[in-house]
Amino acid sequence: MLADFGFGVLVITFVAALYSIGAALYGHFSKRQKWVESARLAMLLTFPLLTLASLTLIYLLVTGDFNVKFVYEVTSRDMPTYLKVTALWGGQSGSLLFWSWLMAAFATAVTLRKWERDREFLPWVIVVSSLTIAFFLLLNIFFENPFQRFWQTFNNVEAYTFRPANAIPFTVQDGRGLNPLLRHPGMVIHPPMLYLGFVAYVIPFAFAVAALITGRADDRWIRLTRRWSLVAWLFLSLGLVLGGRWAYDVLGWGGYWAWDPVEIAAFMPWLTGTAFLHSVMIQEKRGMLKHWNMILVILTYSLVLFGTFLTRSGVLSSVHAFAQSEIGPSFFIFIGVTFVSSIALLIYRWDLLKAEGQMHSMFSREALFLLNNLLFMGILVICFWGVISPLITELLTGQKVTVGPPYYERAAGPLFALLVLLMGVAPLSAWGHTAVKSIAAQSGMELEKRYVIAIAKLMWKPAIPAVLVLVGLLAAGITNIYALIGLTFAALTASITLYEFWRAARARGRAQGENLFLALWRLAGRNRRRYGGYTIHLGVILMAVGIIGIEMFQSETQKSLAVGESIQLAGYTVRYDSLAQFPASDGRLVTRAVMSVFNKDGQFITELYPRYDVYSDGQPMTIPGVRSTLADDLYVLLVNWEGVTSQIAPFKVYHNPLVNWLWLGSFVFILGTLIAAWPEQEREVVPAQARKAKAVYQPGD
Amino acid sequence: MKKTFLTLMVMFLLSLAWVGSASAQDANPPTDDEVNAIAKELFCPVCENTPLDVCPTEACKQWRDLIRLKLSEGWTEAQIKQYFVDQYGARVLSEPPRQGWYWLIYIVPVVLLLAGVYILARAYQSMRATAAAEIVPIEAASQSPASRDDEYLRRVEEELKKRS
Numbered sequence: 114m115l116a117d118f119g120f121g122v123l124v125i126t127f128v129a130a131l132y133s134i135g136a137a138l139y140g141h142f143s144k145r146q147k148w149v150e151s152a153r154l155a156m157l158l159t160f161p162l163l164t165l166a167s168l169t170l171i172y173l174l175v176t177g178d179f180n181v182k183f184v185y186e187v188t189s190r191d192m193p194t195y196l197k198v199t200a201l202w203g204g205q206s207g208s209l210l211f212w213s214w215l216m217a218a219f220a221t222a223v224t225l226r227k228w229e230r231d232r233e234f235l236p237w238v239i240v241v242s243s244l245t246i247a248f249f250l251l252l253n254i255f256f257e258n259p260f261q262r263f264w265q266t267f268n269n270v271e272a273y274t275f276r277p278a279n280a281i282p283f284t285v286q287d288g289r290g291l292n293p294l295l296r297h298p299g300m301v302i303h304p305p306m307l308y309l310g311f312v313a314y315v316i317p318f319a320f321a322v323a324a325l326i327t328g329r330a331d332d333r334w335i336r337l338t339r340r341w342s343l344v345a346w347l348f349l350s351l352g353l354v355l356g357g358r359w360a361y362d363v364l365g366w367g368g369y370w371a372w373d374p375v376e377i378a379a380f381m382p383w384l385t386g387t388a389f390l391h392s393v394m395i396q397e398k399r400g401m402l403k404h405w406n407m408i409l410v411i412l413t414y415s416l417v418l419f420g421t422f423l424t425r426s427g428v429l430s431s432v433h434a435f436a437q438s439e440i441g442p443s444f445f446i447f448i449g450v451t452f453v454s455s456i457a458l459l460i461y462r463w464d465l466l467k468a469e470g471q472m473h474s475m476f477s478r479e480a481l482f483l484l485n486n487l488l489f490m491g492i493l494v495i496c497f498w499g500v501i502s503p504l505i506t507e508l509l510t511g512q513k514v515t516v517g518p519p520y521y522e523r524a525a526g527p528l529f530a531l532l533v534l535l536m537g538v539a540p541l542s543a544w545g546h547t548a549v550k551s552i553a554a555q556s557g558m559e560l561e562k563r564y565v566i567a568i569a570k571l572m573w574k575p576a577i578p579a580v581l582v583l584v585g586l587l588a589a590g591i592t593n594i595y596a597l598i599g600l601t602f603a604a605l606t607a608s609i610t611l612y613e614f615w616r617a618a619r620a621r622g623r624a625q626g627e628n629l630f631l632a633l634w635r636l637a638g639r640n641r642r643r644y645g646g647y648t649i650h651l652g653v654i655l656m657a658v659g660i661i662g663i664e665m666f667q668s669e670t671q672k673s674l675a676v677g678e679s680i681q682l683a684g685y686t687v688r689y690d691s692l693a694q695f696p697a698s699d700g701r702l703v704t705r706a707v708m709s710v711f712n713k714d715g716q717f718i719t720e721l722y723p724r725y726d727v728y729s730d731g732q733p734m735t736i737p738g739v740r741s742t743l744a745d746d747l748y749v750l751l752v753n754w755e756g757v758t759s760q761i762a763p764f765k766v767y768h769n770p771l772v773n774w775l776w777l778g779s780f781v782f783i784l785g786t787l788i789a790a791w792p793e794q795e796r797e798v799v800p801a802q803a804r805k806a807k808a809v810y811q812p813g814d
Numbered sequence: 815m816k817k818t819f820l821t822l823m824v825m826f827l828l829s830l831a832w833v834g835s836a837s838a839q840d841a842n843p844p845t846d847d848e849v850n851a852i853a854k855e856l857f858c859p860v861c862e863n864t865p866l867d868v869c870p871t872e873a874c875k876q877w878r879d880l881i882r883l884k885l886s887e888g889w890t891e892a893q894i895k896q897y898f899v900d901q902y903g904a905r906v907l908s909e910p911p912r913q914g915w916y917w918l919i920y921i922v923p924v925v926l927l928l929a930g931v932y933i934l935a936r937a938y939q940s941m942r943a944t945a946a947a948e949i950v951p952i953e954a955a956s957q958s959p960a961s962r963d964d965e966y967l968r969r970v971e972e973e974l975k976k977r978s
Contacts, residue, residue: 371865483934506918754874
């Protein structure tokens with residue numbers, strides 16, 4: 114009964130979304146504002162309606178109504194309540210509903226703002242958002258209904274939305290339960306973060322389309338959606354980091370990222386989103402790259418859909434699974450139609466989006482930002498092709514192949530290294546611009562040379578620590594050329610960025626009589642975007658150090674041990690002390706080993722407890738015992754898949770140098786994003802005269 | 815005569831070395847690390863995108879045991895990999911073989927990347943063509959409202975100069 118109610122709400126929401134599209138179009142073309150307003154209200158309605166539908170499903174999940182197929186698939190009686198709630202996104206149909214719910218929340222938040230100044234955008238923002246919501250609801254209603262119930266028909270039990278003739282409801286005794294791997298806290302919040310990132314990117318896209326259709330060539334749409342893009346980016350980044358952490362904690366392969374197509378599906382919109390985040394600054398400041406920004410935001414939207422499609426349609430297991438999956442073809446059509454029509458729209462408005470400024474030099478800020486975009490797009494191409502090409506060759510040859518980590522690492526590695534370097538140099542070019550002019554005064558040098566000299570002048574001081582790092586690494590006997598290049602670039606960029614902070618804070622501190630920390634704080638407060646950005650850069654560098662550490666210097670060994678025996682790795686000795694098996698409160702059977710860890714000098718450091726849990730449905734989960742320090746992680750696995758007995762147990766030990774910096778860096782990264790995205794009051798447009806008087810700069814701002 | 819003796823001697827020594835290594839293998843069965851080193855480079859033929867060295871399924875355990883067996887029989891890494899390819903197809907390799915249609919996988923990204931570089935280079939070039947005439951516009955640009963930021967940077971720069 115309640116399930117039917119939930120389904121009914123979904124249908125009503127779908128109708129409301131369709132209505133808002135129609136009303137917005139009609140209102141726009143007949144120039145009747147009333148209809149646009151009606152469309153807006155209809156779209157506002159989707160959020161409470163979807164909240165109702167989602168709460169209904171959550172209620173069914175929590176109360177364990179196993180008559181409902183979805184409840185049966187993702188929950189079981191022994192699961193704690195919070196897991197029953199989060200099981201909402203633990204399966205296909207529920208996560209599609211969750212997607213539309215979040216999308217409706219964002220669309221509502223957007224349409225609640227004051228629209229007086231941007232009235233012409235409104236109908237088109239409504240059309241795009243409602244269309245996206247309607248599409249996901251369509252999937253839910255026609256293909257993946259989370260409210261489907263089990264019915265006992267004449268000869269068997271099947272799930273249907275509506276009661277078949279002569280059928281009686283059938284309720285299963287207990288559900289299958291959530292996949293154990295998804296019961297980890299990281300996995301509980303990882304999907305919502307990704308979804309939030311995904312749906313938030315619909316907003317900038319909606320505004321971009323609105324700007325294209327209405328023919329507003331200025332950067333108003335970018336200014337309006339700047340914070341949305343940042344929020345989307347923040348959530349997407351959080352989702353990616355949490356996913357990596359989850360993999361590191363529960364998947365038991367000693368790593369955080371495996372270039373799995375499912376991971377890449379979420380990484381691709383992040384790449385275009387990051388490129389977009391950078392190149393919009395050029396449009397805001399110079400009125401250039403307008404076409405490019407449109408392309409980036411269209412790509413991001415399409416990749417968001419594409420990522421959901423990849424993970425949801427089953428196309429990854431085989432191209433042929435795609436044809437069998439129910440939602441695959443509709444997804445494919447929707448992505449195709451939205452992509453082609455937005456590109457067509459862009460071509461139609463091409464001439465309107467002429468650049469207002471021009472590039473001056475290869476080393477100007479614009480040029481370096483373009484280079485940044487080229488690198489991000491290069492990584493995107495590598496990722497996209499790595500995911501798609503096996504599908505294409507499968508169609509051509511009929512044989513499946515794997516495109517694994519070696520392909521991605523070889524192709525994308527150098528691009529990542531260049532990005533790290535560029536991250537240090539590009540911010541300098543902003544200063545270089547002014548320095549160039551002073552050089553020009555003294556000489557008739559070529560512009561290019563002047564830029565090089567200006568940047569070199571700014572760089573030599575911060576380059577000293579980088580050289581020292583390189584010398585230190587060589588002295589420490591590190592000969593891996595990739596690691597040397599990567600770490601030197603990272604050191605250079607870090608020291609340039611810190612130097613920038615210091616220079617500005619010192620200037621401000623002296624002028625205002627503030628101490629360095631207060632000056633730094635106020636500085637960041639007054640120019641959040643710049644210093645938030647620099648903070649993000651610092652976070653990325655820390656992450657890069659962690660990644661270089663684990664990628665280049667990870668070592669591993671595996672051995673079967675009798676009690677009292679030990680394994681040596683990277684100066685550590687890990688001794689197997691004992692093994693115990695006991696049931697946990699939720700029905701898991703836990704097998705836990707006790708290991709003693711000794712350092713190089715034979716001193717006892719700590720005890721580790723690698724274990725594996727077997728859930729009531731027989732699914733195992735391997736949890737490593739990890740000793741984590743800033744220098745390295747010692748990651749010990751009880752290798753249950755090789756057969757564990759009380760006498761002899763196989764252990765795998767990983768030594769992961771520096772990997773903690775990856776997680777620390779991601780905290781700094783998120784902090785930087787928060788600084789950059791922290792709400793500021795939108796500055797109203799003021800007459801030029803007034804602005805001149807108001808624009809008071811403080812030193813080191 | 816002397817030459818023949820030398821040749822025989824070398825051959826004898828080589829065969830000794832060979833026997834020595836073979837018997838060493840007999841004495842020491844392959845370690846887990848040796849098995850994993852090969853398994854790491856192979857992908858599980860049944861699970862999606864899981865390297866064989868960390869795949870927990872029973873089937874994969876048997877495959878690892880197979881690698882161990884082949885190693886103890888003196889097979890090389892390349893032979894074992896080829897054996898898996900023959901049995902289960904190219905999908906067990908972490909990268910597609912460089913042949914036939916599979917070349918597409920390697921060539922397309924390079925072509926696209928070069929195209930990107932070319933487009934960027936063209937953009938720089940067209941800009942450089944006008945660069946000579948651009949010196950004045952730079953000064954002008956900093957006066958335009960679009961570059962308020964540069965104005966601000968200039969002030970900071972001035973401020974820094976005064977104080978350093």
